[in-house]
Amino acid sequence: MTTLPETDAxxxxxxxxxxxxxxxxxxxRLLESSAKHSFDPDxxxxxxxxFEDGKWFWPPELVSxxxxxMWQRMSEEQRxxxxxxxxxxxxxxxxxxELILMQLLVRHIYDKSATSAHVRYALxxxxxxxxxxxxxxxxxxxxxxxxxxxxxxxxxxxxxxxxVSTTPGSFTATLLGEEVLDWMQRxxxxxxxxxxxxxxxxxxxxxxxxRHVRYAREELRRxxxxxxxxxxxxxxxxxxxxxxxxxxAFVNPEVYTNVGLDRREAVAQVRASxxxxxxxxxxxKKLTDFLDDIGVLRGVGRxxxxxxxxxx
Numbered sequence: 200m201t202t203l204p205e206t207d208a209x210x211x212x213x214x215x216x217x218x219x220x221x222x223x224x225x226x227x228r229l230l231e232s233s234a235k236h237s238f239d240p241d242x243x244x245x246x247x248x249x250f251e252d253g254k255w256f257w258p259p260e261l262v263s264x265x266x267x268x269m270w271q272r273m274s275e276e277q278r279x280x281x282x283x284x285x286x287x288x289x290x291x292x293x294x295x296x297e298l299i300l301m302q303l304l305v306r307h308i309y310d311k312s313a314t315s316a317h318v319r320y321a322l323x324x325x326x327x328x329x330x331x332x333x334x335x336x337x338x339x340x341x342x343x344x345x346x347x348x349x350x351x352x353x354x355x356x357x358x359x360x361x362x363v364s365t366t367p368g369s370f371t372a373t374l375l376g377e378e379v380l381d382w383m384q385r386x387x388x389x390x391x392x393x394x395x396x397x398x399x400x401x402x403x404x405x406x407x408x409x410r411h412v413r414y415a416r417e418e419l420r421r422x423x424x425x426x427x428x429x430x431x432x433x434x435x436x437x438x439x440x441x442x443x444x445x446x447x448a449f450v451n452p453e454v455y456t457n458v459g460l461d462r463r464e465a466v467a468q469v470r471a472s473x474x475x476x477x478x479x480x481x482x483x484k485k486l487t488d489f490l491d492d493i494g495v496l497r498g499v500g501r502x503x504x505x506x507x508x509x510x511x
Contacts, residue, residue, distance in 0.1 A: 226316035296376035349399025367422035
């Protein structure tokens with residue numbers, strides 16, 4: 200909730216990134232883009248085509264064990280299998296995030312005018328996320344891998360977060376869930392080493408998520424200028440804690456067991472991997488730069504982000 204009327208009276212406010220954009224004008228542009236560039240994955244993708252031998256399900260440089268001693272000992276077949284399971288684990292994580300996001304968006308628009316473009320775009324984004332969740336579930340099933348739910352602890356933390364999150368906290372978490380995966384997917388869909396179906400899934404997600412990121416960034420900028428001080432402080436702390444959860448939940452350790460690796464050793468090597476740390480920080484850099492500019496990465500929150508490994 201903001202402390203100022205949500206009208207054009209807010210126009211003219213400026214933050215470190217410049218003047219805030221008109222909320223309705225942003226939503227109208229996003230609605231136009233949605234009308235032109237939305238996809239039905241059931242029709243767009245070839246779900247009947249078999250997977251191609253020797254192709255990855257995730258670029259090898261983005262697989263968690265890449266460059267570790269364990270990776271050096273693995274056969275090419277085992278590396279490919281690990282990429283298959285990690286892609287399924289990330290799709291599972293994506294579904295978890297999108298279910299949280301959809302509930303947060305409904306909360307955000309609950310007390311707003313249903314006829315506004317801002318609310319209409321939120322409903323359009325929920326439609327997108329429904330299709331994405333179904334697409335991710337279908338690719339998991341098609342891959343012949345298990346569904347990889349987050350741990351019970353993280354599942355219940357997500358439930359708590361959905362209940363207590365403020366509006367700016369919700370949009371910060373939304374961007375965290377979207378931007379790191381988006382960075383990885385932008386490397387994936389043009390990569391000809393990767394399975395065509397996976398490239399198609401990531402292409403759709405990247406195109407449609409670009410609108411979601413724009414909507415969340417513009418609203419978070421507005422919220423960090425207009426929300427009460429206690430809400431801004433709560434956002435800094437809660438987003439830092441969510442970053443810590445995200446960094447741990449990003450790859451489900453069950454993937455190592457399911458490809459015949461020693462789970463404990465694999466987790467230890469991933470945590471010690473300088474390459475993996477660089478990948479995660481690079482994936483989060485655009486987001487952390489943005490959050491720093493608008494005042495989210497301050498105080499205790501900044502320390503929590505650093506301890507997550509996503510902020511150098």
